[in-house]
Amino acid sequence: MKFRKKPVVVEAFQWTVDKVPDWWRVRSDVNIDISSGDALIPTLEGLMRASVGDYIIQGIKGEIYPCKPDI
Numbered sequence: 001m002k003f004r005k006k007p008v009v010v011e012a013f014q015w016t017v018d019k020v021p022d023w024w025r026v027r028s029d030v031n032i033d034i035s036s037g038d039a040l041i042p043t044l045e046g047l048m049r050a051s052v053g054d055y056i057i058q059g060i061k062g063e064i065y066p067c068k069p070d071i
Contacts, residue, residue: 008059011058012067014054041064043063
């Protein structure tokens with residue numbers, strides 16, 4: 001069988017530590033590793049690390065997750 005996945009518009013930004021959108025600032029569940037600048041993000045799949053340069057995506061239900069730039 002074949003299925004078509006409906007495209008969805010999501011918000012995203014490239015992680016740079018110092019320039020983030022307002023919806024990111026209000027999150028209290030994300031920890032920043034000061035030594036590396038990485039963001040530690042709790043997701044449905046477990047804790048994920050976003051390195052500087054990765055994209056942080058916010059899904060339609062408010063969930064967030066990191067994505068490497070080449071994806």
